[in-house]
Amino acid sequence: MTRLGDYISEFSVKNHLDESIPVYSVTNDRGFCSGYFNKDVASKDKTTYKIVPRGYFAYNPSRINVGSIAWQNSAERVIVSPLYVVFKVSDKLDRQYLLHYLKSDVGMTFIRAHAAGSVRDSLKFSDLKELPIHVVPLEKQRKIARTLDKLDALISQCHQQANSFDTLVKSRFVEMFGDPMTNEMGWEKVQLSTCLENIDSGRSPVCDAFARQGNWPAVLKLSAATYGFYRPEENKAMLDENLFVEDAAVRAGDLLFTRKNTPELVGMCAYVYDTPSRLMMPDLIFRLNTTNRCNKVFLWKLINHDLFRDCIQSIATGSAKSMSNISKERLLSLKIILPPVELQEQFAAFVAQVDKSKVEIQKAIDQLEILKKSLMQQYFG
8 A cells, every 4th residue: 555645746727817618517426527507607707717637637625525536538628616626647547547446435435534524524635645545557557447447337338228217117108198297188187185095104213324234123214215216225223123113114015205305306206116124214205005096106107207297396395495395285285197097007017017127237237336346345455
């Protein structure tokens, strides 16, 4: 192990001449990208923005702890916010090898440890320089980087395939039922209250910050249902198992509705095909118990459909800058299309077949992620 500061040096050249250089940001999943700014940025004073030449790194000091760091390979020069740290790398260190190290579990552990206790966990460049790094011969660095790049490409391809299944289901919904807002097929429109037997609420007892171990009771995080599919691993272990409420336990066949979230994500649904035992809904999630005239899978895909999101968001309360909330009363008054239940069940059968394929894709993603973590531990641990 050697000190990272032996291979990197800060580069703080500003756009003093106010040249017309594209403005970029650095994200944790897409690296350098230019699509994160509104039109106002073009007219702002950019003389204090920092220049990032091709091949140089940049990171947001308050977001590097979630992986917002990358090296610039989009243009000869771009500019970033004055808040960013920009640095160049010695020719003895492969840039992609360094990036993989900084995003590895080992690298992130060191980053978070050095950032801990600062304002917003901000990482200064002087702290970054103190990170230990295992520097192997340059050709071996490049070989390691190529291996990890190939794994990342395979994982990305699997995610794209999984996304294509989601698109397929949405397209099939419109093919069978039309636009749920305009209702050009003339289906019966009813209040959701006529399709529900009742709505169950969750509980939020005091929990640990970490997910449960073994069969210890736990409460789902909001993220377990936020993105439209059920993620039981997103949970927090309960501190007192005696506070577990059986009536709020998650069961196979449940339809979970996120009653509170950001304005963009509020009111998403997740259907539970299968779940570990002793997981409980939090008070931010409702369970929708439907009558026999409304198939849960149909309702799940209707609520999450892009064409219906405006309708869902219209029943939420809260400002655009705060968390939005949907009350039981507002949810029960929601108007939805209600095709014949036989047609709903045909659609549900189609979704079940597609989801079987998605499960196989997810297994492949999980295996690739495990392999990647193992290799990173081998290379950088």
